[in-house]
Amino acid sequence: MKFTILRLLTHSELGMFHEYRRQGKERAKQRSINFDWDVVGKVFPSAENPDTIAITCRRLEDEGTVVEIASWLKRQHKNWRFEGDCPKSSFYSFVDPGVLFAMVVDASSTPAKASWVVIPEDHPARSSILGHGESAQLGKSAMIALYGDEGQYCQTVLSDHFPQLFKEAETVSVTSQKENDNNRDDDDAAPDPLGLFKILARAGHSLPSAVADLVDNSLSHGAREIDITFPNPNAGGRWMCIRDDGTGMTPSGLRGAMKIGQQREYGDGDLGKFGYGLKGAAWSQADRLTVVSKAAGNESTTLTWDKDHLAKTRRWALLTDPVAPEHTSAVDIGDTGTAVLLTQMRPSMEPARGRADSPYAQELAAIKSHLELVFHRYLEGKARGHEKVIIRLNNEALLANNPMGHPLTKEYDQHRIELPGASQDKTAALYVRAYVTPNEAEFDEYIKDLPPLEQRVERDRHSLNGRANDAQGLYFYRLDRLIKWGGWEDLFAKDEHTKLIRVAVDFDRLADEQLQVDISKQLIRLPFAITKPLGDLLKGPRSAARSRYNKKEKAAPTPKGGGKIVSPAGTPAPGGFLPPTTAAGGTPVADPAPAPAAKKDRTSIRLVSSGDKPWQRKTGFKGEEVEVTPLMPTLVTLVQLIDKDAEAKNALSEFLRALETAGVQDQLTDKA
Known part of the structure; x- marks a missing residue:
């Protein structure tokens, strides 16, 4: 859980430095740096309720001396302040409004561990960081937090210019990579697994769009019910599971589906395209992707792509480990189906909107509204070649949001x-x-x-x-x-x-x-x-x-x-x-x-392209509606003939209602 935090400091925050006060530049009595509430919520998701978060910090006392100070974040109303350390060294005489505060923090331990530095306006590290796309969000937010590789460029710049604070041993050395390359029995020009992982993980997905892409896979396998589990990150970490009751995959079929850019024949109604969706959508959000699938007459199969394993081996090696106990209920499929499990998920990079709801609640709302819109025809039962689909998010059934569906449209x-x-x-x-x-x-x-x-x-x-x-x-x-x-x-x-x-x-x-x-x-x-x-x-x-x-x-x-x-x-x-x-x-x-x-009438009659009855009566927010299917061509012709006659349509609706009451509709369905 390593984050790179960036902030351009203002007059009110620089009272933290004694030298700034000694020079008579102070405009406020504040002795701390402001930390935005959404940044704290992202970096320390389990610390949503406490008022103080402990951090052991390393910083420069002078150009060559590093000191370690026990510091903390303290809640101040709806924001936080970084306190516990007011440097007295004259080394900080350069501090002025606009200096760049950069912190690299590991939030996986308690207290958290961090190194921070302030960089003057004329320093090449400042111009390098602010001139790169990783800092783009500073145009929208006063403080940003980049998770892991999202801040890789910033971390490299900090390591080059302030090695005593930020230089760390790489998890995979060049030597170990060469050793792995010497042991290869495949093409020497094969793509580097870790490098390709990083490329595909940046293909432009937000969390809602990634979930929608995973739902595409379920629909392509004939799913009628899809369950999405996304629990609060404060309870068991950040993970998600998309489970369906589709046809599932055989062991060889699943292995093929886990292949990058798998080439296969796509059916006319298949939502897939490049053989990328499952992997790209999952990797855009998580460092570990596990798929559990079962086709009729086959045993359940479990395969996993793990970023850490790719980094360690530098080989395309799938893992077959069983799912961890805490996730077994989420991936429990029936006779057939597939469950896609995302673990080691990265925090959202989307800025929080307002402060009424928690970042987690906003993520849930965004996923819900996105899926209800994107798949509204499937949820309504109006997608060709598909029965009506039920999608649940944390056990709540989603409701179709047809952008053209208002009755006054x-x-x-x-x-x-x-x-x-x-x-x-x-x-x-x-x-x-x-x-x-x-x-x-x-x-x-x-x-x-x-x-x-x-x-x-x-x-x-x-x-x-x-x-x-x-x-x-x-x-x-x-x-x-x-x-x-x-x-x-x-x-x-x-x-x-x-x-x-x-x-x-x-x-x-x-x-x-x-x-x-x-x-x-x-x-x-x-x-x-x-x-x-x-x-x-x-x-x-x-x-x-x-x-x-x-x-x-x-x-x-x-x-x-x-x-x-x-x-x-x-x-x-x-x-x-x-x-x-x-x-x-x-x-x-x-x-x-x-x-x-x-x-204006609360009952309408319209033609639809599919259905298991000659007609179906539905009632919703827009009132009563009769959907006529192609199962009875004479009824279709009649609806076409009276299309512009509201009174005739009302009369037909009541006539069909009488047939429903008499049980004639079921008899006609059997004959059809």
Whole structure:
């Protein structure tokens, strides 16, 4: 648990140094350095309640003398102060506001052990550290804490300039690495395991996005229930387990899955891409990855990648040790399934927001909101080729957060845009549908009868736990999984007056190459050739969004599902979509037009692409909804014919209810 802590000191903190006071520069009577509460929470997670944290510190008394002083952190309201040592040496006559305070602390022992130094503005170590990306967060926070390799550059600079304080023996010497190389029986040019580990661990994952990537693996193996365990770090350390009831893997299958960049055949609905997701997502958060998996008719298999073992052996050597007793219940799978266990997890590098909740509570909330948004179609049972999925976080079932799902949202016709350059037999395409969400007055009116707490929850979910202005733009769905959202990809500028519009852009694996889906499946690039067709397609909805924002539109809002979604051939497109005709080259035949206004009704009927009954009745926050599946084509045709007639749809809903009561629905299901 080694951290590198950086802070640019201010006037109020320099009274700690006697020489600063003697020169008459002091502006305050404070005799300590401020430590931000979120830094202390990250470095000392088990010390959340105590008011004092002991640290044995080494520092310079003069240029060549190192002293060791018993110091401590003391809680001061909601922050902490570093106390116990006020250097009297004239060596510190250089101290002025802007000096860089750098501390390397090992928090794994009690008291903690640390070395610290203050570096003047004209010192090359200061310019080296502040000129490197590791210090970037100092632009947002007064103090930052870098864990382990995240502060490797800073530690190297400190070791070079202040070796008496920071020089330590390397855990793996050059000699030992050469000895290992001499014993190799493989290709001399094979990548160094530790080096590759460090590279892959920096592939741009946050904790929520890493968890989502691990959930992808569960869904690709047919999981219907996924349990995520992430206990409080103050109770047993920082670890996480993602367990599913999918098909699991055979011993040889698991060994292949643990291989970096494993090349395999991906199914049409497989969320994987590079053979990297499992390892990259796990390593971005933890130094130890253990996978337990069991396929039908096979014994359970356990394999582990361990960073320390890679550093020691410099070989790609998997461990087969059993899971530690404290984690056995979390990885307990049934007849089939997989459990991914992350241990030796690194602290979050995301800055804490506000002080109302603990950093751990904020992490839980971030994971929850991210998964509810990213996998909302899976949670709703609307992802093609998948049954409804249940995802639990610490035993709490997640609720789908459909960014276009509010009942007052206006839905536009869907359009298909072909991506140029695809092969003749496999045409890649985007399926684009625009939505205009309710304005603030409409939204407030809709939720006014809810209790204040529920109103706040609904607002947060509708704004995707951010600013409404940032939620406008394109929402890219890859195989019904949301991978990127918000913003216009340089098509348009973000505009307060268009903040009500959200545009779903769906694609499948065929479009990966042309959209340049990145290794973490979080970023894409729109080809220039389709920017004009896409921009033209969205002119109408953007104009309607401005009108609704300005409250100039008087028509009653259309319930979701009220628009026509019939393709020329009546055949669903990938993802269960029913696109209208487009001209060659991806240009829409006509600009999209908003669905006609209908009477506000709490019951709607809409077509879906799959289901185990001819129709299913659901009730949620937006009211009652009847989903009609393709199992009964005549019923599908009837729904299409009465699509614009609200009274007819109400009558059909009541007729179907009577059939449900009489048990006819079950009989029709059996025949289907």
